[in-house]
Amino acid sequence: MLVLDKTNYINYRICPRYGWHRLNRGTQFNEDIKEQLYRQGMEVEILSRKLFPGGWEISGERQAAADRTEELIDSGEVKVLYQATALTRDGLLAKADITLIKKDRELHIYEVKMTNDVGLSPDSRDAESRKEKYLYDIAFQKLAFENAGYRVGKVFLIHMNGGYRLKTATVDPNKFFKQVDVGQEVEALLPAVKAEAEQAKACYGGEEPPCECHLKAKGKRCPGFEQFHPELANDDSVYNLNGIRVQRIKTLYERSILKIGEITEEVGVETGLSRKQLNQIAVHRTGRPIIDKPEIASMLNRLKPPLSFLDYEAINYPIPLFADSRPFQQIAFQFSLCVLENGEEEEPAKYEYLLPVASDEELKRLVDELRRVMPAGGSVVVWHQGAEVSFQNNLAELLPEEKTFFEDLNRRIFDLEKIFSGQHYVHPGFKGKTSLKNVAPVLAPELSYSDLNISEGSQASRMWDQALGEADEVRQKIFDDLLRYCHYDTLVMVRIYQHLKRLLARLRPPIC
Numbered sequence: 001m002l003v004l005d006k007t008n009y010i011n012y013r014i015c016p017r018y019g020w021h022r023l024n025r026g027t028q029f030n031e032d033i034k035e036q037l038y039r040q041g042m043e044v045e046i047l048s049r050k051l052f053p054g055g056w057e058i059s060g061e062r063q064a065a066a067d068r069t070e071e072l073i074d075s076g077e078v079k080v081l082y083q084a085t086a087l088t089r090d091g092l093l094a095k096a097d098i099t100l101i102k103k104d105r106e107l108h109i110y111e112v113k114m115t116n117d118v119g120l121s122p123d124s125r126d127a128e129s130r131k132e133k134y135l136y137d138i139a140f141q142k143l144a145f146e147n148a149g150y151r152v153g154k155v156f157l158i159h160m161n162g163g164y165r166l167k168t169a170t171v172d173p174n175k176f177f178k179q180v181d182v183g184q185e186v187e188a189l190l191p192a193v194k195a196e197a198e199q200a201k202a203c204y205g206g207e208e209p210p211c212e213c214h215l216k217a218k219g220k221r222c223p224g225f226e227q228f229h230p231e232l233a234n235d236d237s238v239y240n241l242n243g244i245r246v247q248r249i250k251t252l253y254e255r256s257i258l259k260i261g262e263i264t265e266e267v268g269v270e271t272g273l274s275r276k277q278l279n280q281i282a283v284h285r286t287g288r289p290i291i292d293k294p295e296i297a298s299m300l301n302r303l304k305p306p307l308s309f310l311d312y313e314a315i316n317y318p319i320p321l322f323a324d325s326r327p328f329q330q331i332a333f334q335f336s337l338c339v340l341e342n343g344e345e346e347e348p349a350k351y352e353y354l355l356p357v358a359s360d361e362e363l364k365r366l367v368d369e370l371r372r373v374m375p376a377g378g379s380v381v382v383w384h385q386g387a388e389v390s391f392q393n394n395l396a397e398l399l400p401e402e403k404t405f406f407e408d409l410n411r412r413i414f415d416l417e418k419i420f421s422g423q424h425y426v427h428p429g430f431k432g433k434t435s436l437k438n439v440a441p442v443l444a445p446e447l448s449y450s451d452l453n454i455s456e457g458s459q460a461s462r463m464w465d466q467a468l469g470e471a472d473e474v475r476q477k478i479f480d481d482l483l484r485y486c487h488y489d490t491l492v493m494v495r496i497y498q499h500l501k502r503l504l505a506r507l508r509p510p511i512c
């Protein structure tokens with residue numbers, strides 16, 4: 001008999017084909033990210049147990065775990081279970097994070113969610129999709145426990161309190177978590193969940209379902225989209241038009257246009273493509289870049305030497321790591337700085353700092369070091385200033401005595417990406433994007449991210465998190481990789497800036 005656990009049920013809800021592949025083929029999608037989320041989720045769950053101390057943990061798989069759960073519930077001697085398990089005759093398998101045992105087989109089930117927002121407060125963002133995500137999940141648990149012969153009296157979601165700030169040496173679980181009684185909402189969902197669970201089992205036991213996401217918006221696709229549709233993910237696909245909306249894709253499909261190179265100027269305008277998309281198509285077709293030299297010159301003229309090219313790497317940990325920080329607050333754990341004293345062709349001076357441990361003392365040291373090496377004046381050049389400014393604001397929030405320093409840095413910021421996102425330099429090699437990783441291969445080809453062990457920001461954050469738990473040698477190796485990566489980001493900015501300066505120099509009229 002096919003056993004349907006909660007994960008497979010939720011995967012079916014994401015998409016039948018996605019769930020089918022995971023269950024029947026063991027197909028992997030974004031596994032390293034999932035592993036980190038799993039590890040962090042476990043930390044949050046273990047912390048939540050302090051709300052209901054003294055429980056017994058159920059271990060083992062399926063039938064053995066379900067039997068042990070039943071034995072402890074019926075013993076009358078245990079009040080709290082962690083990972084209580086239900087396995088029904090019709091093959092539903094559920095493990096509840098925390099279960100309180102009441103009289104006569106009545107249970108209160110608590111599901112712990114690693115989020116600040118389960119969609120049930122008046123100021124929730126994406127309330128409907130959040131509610132759907134979390135309520136169907138716990139409704140499945142209730143269905144399975146009731147079908148296994150228990151009475152589920154109450155169901156709660158436990159989630160993190162986004163306004164919590166770490167004030168003591170350790171996290172206070174009573175302030176860190178919020179509990180929401182979702183009994184009514186879950187009751188209303190049960191008939192739908194029951195029907196869906198049956199459909200999921202039928203689907204998983206049958207043929208591979210079709211994949212129809214080629215006409216769905218990005219947010220509706222599963223993480224397997226690119227694996228399932230390699231033909232749509234290649235550079236020439238209309239899917240790679242910057243910010244393309246699904247409605248426009250449908251229109252292009254109706255005209256049998258699947259490749260960027262097939263979109264004429266006329267069709268692009270008729271289908272309502274944006275200026276950015278039209279530029280991307282134009283450079284793709286001609287193979288020649290669009291370069292607005294006067295505008296680039298005017299932007300670069302705003303720079304004041306010395307030029308400080310700055311980049312941070314940050315982590316948004318669910319359980320606050322630093323005094324006064326909040327759950328998921330982005331906190332910089334590393335910076336790299338390259339300084340061009342005269343703003344010209346020289347080799348930059350290089351500075352950097354990486355937190356060897358997650359401690360308040362080290363965070364203070366990082367800021368002290370940044371203040372020590374940062375020139376007192378001149379422009380601070382970053383790529384994508386929104387992120388860098390928010391990292392600086394968060395540091396200022398945690399270290400109020402540094403507020404003036406960071407306000408000054410924010411005032412001096414120059415966002416080099418704006419030359420590209422503002423469409424003053426569009427190159428076919430950028431593939432419609434303006435991230436450093438897309439611009440670098442064209443304008444700074446001597447610095448290849450593919451030579452690095454760490455090559456993008458979310459990976460850097462994951463690796464720093466991982467490094468903290470590793471033995472000395474492995475940790476040092478990861479730290480070296482992180483330093484190299486962050487330095488690359490600043491050095492690539494320097495090279496792009498120097499490239500632009502040379503480009504403009506070629507424009508100047510010859511001196512007679």
Ligand code: SF4
Pocket residue numbers: 014015016017018210211212213220221222223224225228
């Ligand atoms: S890409 Fe879309 S249709 Fe295909 S498996 Fe994923 S969610 Fe389902």
